[in-house]
Amino acid sequence: MAKITPFKGLRPKKSIAPQLATLPYDVVSVEEARQYKKDPYHFYHVTRSEIDLPEGTDVHSITVYEKAKENLDQLVNDRIMVQDSEPCYYIYELIMDGRSQTGLICGSSCDDYFNGIIKKHEFTRPEKELDRINHIKTTRAQTGVVFLAYKDNDHVQEIIENWKQSHQPEYDFVAEDGIRHIFWVVNDYAKVATITRIFDDEVPCTYIADGHHRAASAGKVCKEMRENGMSITGDESFNYFITCIFPESQTKILDYNRVVKDLNDLSPEQFLTALSEDFILEEKGGESFKPARPHEFGLYLDGKWYSMTVREGSYTNDPIGILDVTILQDNVLSKLLGIHDPRTDKRVDFVGGIRGLGALEKKVDSREMAAAFACYPVSIQQLFDIADNGNVMPPKSTWFEPKLRDGLVVYLI
Numbered sequence: 461m462a463k464i465t466p467f468k469g470l471r472p473k474k475s476i477a478p479q480l481a482t483l484p485y486d487v488v489s490v491e492e493a494r495q496y497k498k499d500p501y502h503f504y505h506v507t508r509s510e511i512d513l514p515e516g517t518d519v520h521s522i523t524v525y526e527k528a529k530e531n532l533d534q535l536v537n538d539r540i541m542v543q544d545s546e547p548c549y550y551i552y553e554l555i556m557d558g559r560s561q562t563g564l565i566c567g568s569s570c571d572d573y574f575n576g577i578i579k580k581h582e583f584t585r586p587e588k589e590l591d592r593i594n595h596i597k598t599t600r601a602q603t604g605v606v607f608l609a610y611k612d613n614d615h616v617q618e619i620i621e622n623w624k625q626s627h628q629p630e631y632d633f634v635a636e637d638g639i640r641h642i643f644w645v646v647n648d649y650a651k652v653a654t655i656t657r658i659f660d661d662e663v664p665c666t667y668i669a670d671g672h673h674r675a676a677s678a679g680k681v682c683k684e685m686r687e688n689g690m691s692i693t694g695d696e697s698f699n700y701f702i703t704c705i706f707p708e709s710q711t712k713i714l715d716y717n718r719v720v721k722d723l724n725d726l727s728p729e730q731f732l733t734a735l736s737e738d739f740i741l742e743e744k745g746g747e748s749f750k751p752a753r754p755h756e757f758g759l760y761l762d763g764k765w766y767s768m769t770v771r772e773g774s775y776t777n778d779p780i781g782i783l784d785v786t787i788l789q790d791n792v793l794s795k796l797l798g799i800h801d802p803r804t805d806k807r808v809d810f811v812g813g814i815r816g817l818g819a820l821e822k823k824v825d826s827r828e829m830a831a832a833f834a835c836y837p838v839s840i841q842q843l844f845d846i847a848d849n850g851n852v853m854p855p856k857s858t859w860f861e862p863k864l865r866d867g868l869v870v871y872l873i
Contacts (some may be wrong), residue, residue: 462577462610462663463569465700466547466652469869470601471630476501476540478633481641481865484604486588486673490519501540503867505531507595507603520591525598532599532870543872548647549655550869551620552704555640556862561710562620564655565605565869567700568666570682573675577665578608579847582672582855592677602678602871605864606671608705609840615658617707619651631868639862643869666705667847669840670860675701681873702871704864708840714813714859715751715837717820718788719829721807724797728762731796731831735759738774738791742767748817751836754784758817758834760824768833779846784835785857792833803855812859813837 472480479499482488485507493508504511509528510519517524535541550565572578596602623646631643646652668675678701685691685698723731735741739757744765749758755775757768775787793799799808809829811819820832838858846853 461661462659462666463572464564464656464659464703464705465567465569465695466549466646466656467567467697467700467702467871468544468547469550469565470536470541470543470872471869472501472535472541472867473539474630477631477643477868478635480540481633481635481867482507483863484866486604487863501535503603506535506599507866520587520594522594522598525594528595529599532601532603541870544645544647546647546649547652548645549652551623551644551646552864552868553624553640553642554862554864555642556638559712561706561712561862562624563607563704563706563710564616564620565702565704566655567697567871568606568608568703568705570679570699570701572666573679573701576850578675579665579667580672580675581668581843581847581851581853582857583852584672584676588673589677589680592674593680596677596681596873600873602674602702602873604671604674604702604866605869606675606678606701606703607669607860607864608666608703609669609708609711609843610663610666610705611844612707612709613658613662615662616655619655619658623651635865641865641868666703667844669706669711669843669858671703675703697871698873700871702869708844711840712861713837713840713843714861715835716785716856716859717811717813717835718793718802718833718856719809719811719820719823720793720797720799720831720833721809721828722797722830726796731761732766734796735768735792738771738795739768740771742769748821749834750817751784751834754836755787756836757784757788758832760817760820760832760834761830763825779842779849780851780853783838783842783854783857785838785854788833788835789854810856812861814859814861 480501482503493504494511496502496504497511506528510524553562629642629644634640682698749765755770759766799805823829
């Protein structure tokens with residue numbers, strides 16, 4: 461069963477929270493983060509602290525992590541961020557385009573991560589792990605929240621909804637991207653104990669939706685501190701990592717689309733002919749085409765949209781083979797374009813569905829890319845099935861929106 465814990469969160473003053481909260485460090489570039497350099501309270505000073513160092517500084521150098529610690533310490537010293545006096549849980553609601561999702565922010569057990577109670581569906585890259593490991597060890601804080609999902613539990617949801625109805629939120633603001641963020645502090649000892657018990661008794665596992673590298677890094681820091689003899693009771697803070705756990709019915713996965721730089725020496729006509737072996741093609745002209753069901757794709761090529769419906773027999777029915785991103789990889793990117801490893805091949809790039817089909821058209825019309833493929837999104841049930849079977853999804857399979865904000869609560873170790 462899932463083991464979670466309340467914690468003494470480090471949080472911004474109520475008046476500062478809308479100004480301080482940021483998108484996750486890994487969805488913005490250094491250049492985008494630098495736009496906020498003059499804002500002294502913006503949390504990019506902690507999560508992307510290279511913005512405070514000379515341009516060209518190695519973002520993985522020790523000076524970057526030391527600057528992050530300096531900036532976080534300054535926020536604490538100036539009492540811009542204050543630690544709660546007692547362990548709490550935190551309720552976090554996000555509203556985007558009229559759709560609401562509410563999660564529970566807590567500490568999740570590193571042992572659950574090691575033992576497969578927290579289930580994974582992606583590989584991680586050592587260099588990205590090392591970056592967060594160094595950030596955690598230097599700042600002595602976990603500043604980025606891992607997004608977990610779990611199968612709906614009525615008892616948890618009843619407690620959360622009752623708390624929302626009977627308590628004023630600590631924060632309630634609309635960010636510059638139009639997403640509303642509402643945040644409650646659950647500081648009642650009895651309610652905290654009840655939530656902990658329900659997860660321990662009734663929630664068999666959780667699933668990483670977004671944040672595999674953050675979770676892996678926290679796990680490795682935990683192991684290192686244990687090896688150094690710092691774990692006495694097993695309840696020390698580094699034995700957990702900060703997560704926000706959402707019920708499956710409230711999670712939404714967007715499409716993760718592909719663009720390719722060239723057609724592997726095929727003309728557009730030859731490419732379309734080759735595609736027809738595994739797909740039924742229908743020209744849509746200048747009208748954009750968004751897939752409406754699994755095994756349907758959109759293709760943008762030479763200023764025209766096409767629908768692509770995969771033919772029977774062109775894919776397998778195993779949990780990985782049936783994914784649309786797998787079908788596209790096997791039957792188009794690898795078979796026709798010679799892109800065999802999308803993790804490393806520079807001829808393919810990925811565009812999150814939040815950017816819309818217009819972003820795909822722009823990349824092709826500018827001739828930056830030769831063609832674009834719009835995919836139907838993976839379902840949360842497919843993610844669960846793959847994780848339950850110990851399998852790994854192809855890279856860039858899922859795009860979750862809305863993104864959790866960094867800085868609303870920090871987990872100190």
